[in-house]
Amino acid sequence: MATLQVYQAKVLKHLHERGPDQGAMEELRAATDFALRATKVTARSLGQVMSTIVVQERHLWLTLAQMADVDKSRFLDAPISQGGLFGDTVEDFAQQFSAVQKQTEAIKHILPRRDIPST
Numbered sequence: 001m002a003t004l005q006v007y008q009a010k011v012l013k014h015l016h017e018r019g020p021d022q023g024a025m026e027e028l029r030a031a032t033d034f035a036l037r038a039t040k041v042t043a044r045s046l047g048q049v050m051s052t053i054v055v056q057e058r059h060l061w062l063t064l065a066q067m068a069d070v071d072k073s074r075f076l077d078a079p080i081s082q083g084g085l086f087g088d089t090v091e092d093f094a095q096q097f098s099a100v101q102k103q104t105e106a107i108k109h110i111l112p113r114r115d116i117p118s119t
Contacts, residue, residue, distance in 0.1 A: 007027075008032065011031065
């Protein structure tokens with residue numbers, strides 16, 4: 001990029017000193033085109049690197065979390081969200097956990113508990 005910018009500066013100086021020149025204008029257009037292409041490729045590469053870092057961060061969190069593999073797979077399969085590391089998946093998981101917990105409590109009240117005599 002630095003080389004292209006130096007070359008653009010030289011061509012612009014040449015155009016300023018000598019007036020309009022079709023060859024110099026074509027060279028300036030080509031240098032500008034190369035600079036724009038390089039910027040586009042750099043931006044795309046940065047986006048790919050950032051998404052890889054987010055995936056690695058999610059994997060690290062799930063590796064350190066003490067939860068079942070089935071639950072971890074739900075988080076790994078969740079789409080990446082700009083709102084947070086796991087997006088709405090955490091809230092959905094918490095709601096499902098609360099529903100299962102309420103259901104378990106309700107079942108405990110319905111089913112009679114059998115006491116085992118101690119000997």
